[in-house]
Amino acid sequence: xxxxxxxxxxxxxxxxxxxxxxxxxxxxxxxxxxxxxxxxxxxxxxxxxxxxxxxxxxxxxxxxxxxxxxxxxxxxxxxxxxxxxxxxxxxxxxxxxxxxxxxxxxxxxxxxxxxxxxxxxxxxxxxxxxxxxxxxxxxxxxxxxxxxxxxxxxxxxxxxxxxxxxxxxxxxxxxxxxxxxxxxxxxxxxxxxxxxxxxxxxxxxxxxxxxxxxxxxxxxxxxxxxxxxxxxxxxxxxxxxxxxxxxxxxxxxxxxxxxxxxxxxxxxxxxxxxxxxxxxxxxxxxxxxxxxxxxxxxxxxxxxxxxxxxxxxxxxxxxxxxxxxxxxxxxxxxxxxxxxxxxxxxxxxxxxxxxxxxxxxxxxxxxxxxxxxxxxxxxxxxxxxxxxxxxxxxxxxxxxxxxxxxxxxxxxxxxxxxxxxxxxxxxxxxxxxxxxxxxxxxxxxxxxxxxxxxxxxxxxxxxxxxxxxxxxxxxxxxxxxxxxxxxxxxxxxxxxxxxxx
Amino acid sequence: xxxxxxxxxxxxxxxxxxxxxxxxxxxxxxxxxxxxxxxxxxxxxxxxxxxxxxxxxxxxxxxxxxxxxxxxxxxxxxxxxxxxxxxxxxxxxxxxxxxxxxxxxxxxxxxxxxxxxxxxxxxxxxxxxxxxxxxxxxxxxxxxxxxxxxxxxxxxxxxxxxxxxx
Numbered sequence: 164x165x166x167x168x169x170x171x172x173x174x175x176x177x178x179x180x181x182x183x184x185x186x187x188x189x190x191x192x193x194x195x196x197x198x199x200x201x202x203x204x205x206x207x208x209x210x211x212x213x214x215x216x217x218x219x220x221x222x223x224x225x226x227x228x229x230x231x232x233x234x235x236x237x238x239x240x241x242x243x244x245x246x247x248x249x250x251x252x253x254x255x256x257x258x259x260x261x262x263x264x265x266x267x268x269x270x271x272x273x274x275x276x277x278x279x280x281x282x283x284x285x286x287x288x289x290x291x292x293x294x295x296x297x298x299x300x301x302x303x304x305x306x307x308x309x310x311x312x313x314x315x316x317x318x319x320x321x322x323x324x325x326x327x328x329x330x331x332x333x334x335x336x337x338x339x340x341x342x343x344x345x346x347x348x349x350x351x352x353x354x355x356x357x358x359x360x361x362x363x364x365x366x367x368x369x370x371x372x373x374x375x376x377x378x379x380x381x382x383x384x385x386x387x388x389x390x391x392x393x394x395x396x397x398x399x400x401x402x403x404x405x406x407x408x409x410x411x412x413x414x415x416x417x418x419x420x421x422x423x424x425x426x427x428x429x430x431x432x433x434x435x436x437x438x439x440x441x442x443x444x445x446x447x448x449x450x451x452x453x454x455x456x457x458x459x460x461x462x463x464x465x466x467x468x469x470x471x472x473x474x475x476x477x478x479x480x481x482x483x484x485x486x487x488x489x490x491x492x493x494x495x496x497x498x499x500x501x502x503x504x505x506x507x508x509x510x511x512x513x514x515x516x517x518x519x520x521x522x523x524x525x526x527x528x529x530x531x532x533x534x535x536x537x538x539x540x541x542x543x544x545x546x547x548x549x550x551x552x553x554x555x556x557x558x559x560x561x562x563x564x565x566x567x568x569x570x571x572x573x574x575x576x577x578x579x580x581x582x583x584x585x586x587x588x589x590x591x592x593x594x595x596x597x598x599x600x601x602x603x604x605x606x607x608x609x610x611x612x613x614x615x616x617x618x619x620x621x622x623x624x625x626x627x628x629x630x631x632x633x634x635x636x637x638x639x640x641x642x643x644x645x646x647x648x649x650x651x652x653x654x655x656x657x658x659x660x661x662x663x664x
Numbered sequence: 665x666x667x668x669x670x671x672x673x674x675x676x677x678x679x680x681x682x683x684x685x686x687x688x689x690x691x692x693x694x695x696x697x698x699x700x701x702x703x704x705x706x707x708x709x710x711x712x713x714x715x716x717x718x719x720x721x722x723x724x725x726x727x728x729x730x731x732x733x734x735x736x737x738x739x740x741x742x743x744x745x746x747x748x749x750x751x752x753x754x755x756x757x758x759x760x761x762x763x764x765x766x767x768x769x770x771x772x773x774x775x776x777x778x779x780x781x782x783x784x785x786x787x788x789x790x791x792x793x794x795x796x797x798x799x800x801x802x803x804x805x806x807x808x809x810x811x812x813x814x815x816x817x818x819x820x821x822x823x824x825x826x827x828x829x830x
Binding site for chain 2: 210213214325327328330331334335337338341345347348350351352353354355379380381383384385386387546548549551552553555556557559560563564567569572573576587588589590602605606609610613618
């Protein structure tokens with residue numbers, strides 16, 4: 164009873180409600196503007212959370228995440244431009260529906276599917292995170308060392324694009340995370356005598372630089388494209404149609420939950436798997452790709468089912484599943500909290516307050532989403548030429564706010580240029596960020612293991628949990644190798660078929 | 665001449681990957697043979713070489729060296745240039761890009777000297793002109809937004825941004 168009142172005390176504050184509402188609104192707005200991603204919005208919002216209470220800060224970021232996941236579908240449906248990569252699947256049927264004059268129906272379907280999937284995902288988070296955290300209490304430094312190895316390898320093996328480039332990006336991330344004073348010996352590592360680097364590279368300038376600045380640089384480097392106007396017209400979704408899509412929504416949500424709980428997989432994969440599953444099972448499978456309501460529902464359910472589930476490894480193990488959860492992990496750290504099994508023991512009230520907030524965010528998404536459909540034309544009509552200068556201003560102010568030093572602005576621009584080079588060379592930025600976050604954890608657990616084991620390497624294979632994670636690590640490396648080989652075979656096969664007369 | 669040129673092109677299936685690989689190879693070599701020995705201090709006594717502050721950077725450096733070689737090999741053997749991976753962009757006017765660079769320089773160079781509001785106004789005006797934005801009232805936003813956002817940071821979030829040069 165005491166616990167319940169403590170949780171309610173913590174959650175029932177105006178700040179938390181405002182944070183959720185504001186977060187979802189920002190997420191939907193940003194997600195619905197092509198070129199602005201939820202990742203960018205979460206990164207830019209992070210400096211704003213410095214002065215907030217931890218619960219409100221995390222809920223604001225989670226709200227942006229969830230809003231952004233749905234918001235991406237709006238432009239995908241209306242102007243065939245997905246606001247986020249995960250919404251690319253939604254446009255397959257959403258845009259044909261809009262062309263047929265059923266834009267509002269497609270948008271409503273996307274909204275209801277998103278909300279249902281989000282709710283199911285939250286339930287999974289609440290049930291599984293605590294359970295997983297309980298198991299993780301048995302982990303020592305060697306177990307965490309292998310868990311981090313597994314997380315790094317699975318993220319790289321499942322990252323989009325070239326595996327070699329993913330690995331290189333992760334290695335660069337790990338390397339940069341090591342800049343600063345060595346925690347054990349206190350010796351300087353790659354600081355070049357600069358006192359700003361002694362406390363390691365600041366996370367926020369890196370984040371803003373890597374995810375917001377390259378978009379701005381690319382916009383001004385590219386030829387200006389005409390601004391597309393959007394219009395939501397037609398009638399909404401009926402209850403009968405919702406019932407018809409419900410099975411696909413639930414299946415898609417479960418697919419999203421399963422995929423989201425595995426670090427590194429992401430919403431895009433979930434949306435496409437859910438879509439293809441719905442297509443395979445649907446009696447209207449021939450209509451998929453031509454404006455099928457079930458197609459929109461399945462894609463959005465898969466996409467949003469990931470949102471809550473990606474928080475499972477974050478909260479229970481302290482391992483971020485994707486870029487946004489990596490940023491949320493940063494927010495926890497900014498507020499002096501370390502997600503993981505210990506947090507379930509020491510800050511249980513905070514965890515439960517977060518769970519309530521996350522559940523509440525689904526409801527807010529429903530309300531905000533309905534409004535977004537109605538007033539979307541206004542948001543979509545803001546051209547990037549006006550938006551990006553304002554975004555850049557937020558980037559600079561946000562980076563400066565970290566330490567009140569222009570050095571962080573330089574750092575942000577440096578990472579912005581790096582991010583732009585990554586884009587030009589098709590090197591994925593996500594493994595870089597995950598490497599940057601997991602690098603210090605990797606080294607810390609390695610050293611602690613060596614100290615515990617008195618420098619005996621046998622400590623790394625001390626029991627079934629370590630064996631399990633070693634097997635998973637090897638499995639993910641084999642998976643990466645398999646993906647690499649199959650991806651290399653596919654183009655060569657197509658080449659030969661093209662050449663064959 | 666005419667026959668040797670296509671052969672050379674064929675030998676370099678993906679010049680972008682080869683270039684990226686070469687740059688990373690050079691960077692990892694600099695890291696391994698110059699930066700780690702000179703810029704990472706090592707304590708005189710170590711219980712285990714794996715505890716050394718140089719151990720992980722060295723491992724990372726060698727792995728980077730190996731994978732950049734693999735990337736070069738991949739670029740030499742596999743053609744990924746037709747993939748839709750965002751590498752190719754249709755470039756716009758150079759002036760537009762140059763003006764964006766000027767706006768960035770204004771931010772980093774004049775942020776503390778001119779203050780957040782003035783540097784924000786200046787950079788936003790440059791960016792609006794760079795596109796160029798042809799709606800006159802939008803230029804008004806370049807004055808309103810920096811002032812409003814600075815107010816938000818300073819008064820609501822208590823972040824001491826440099827306000828004015830005086």
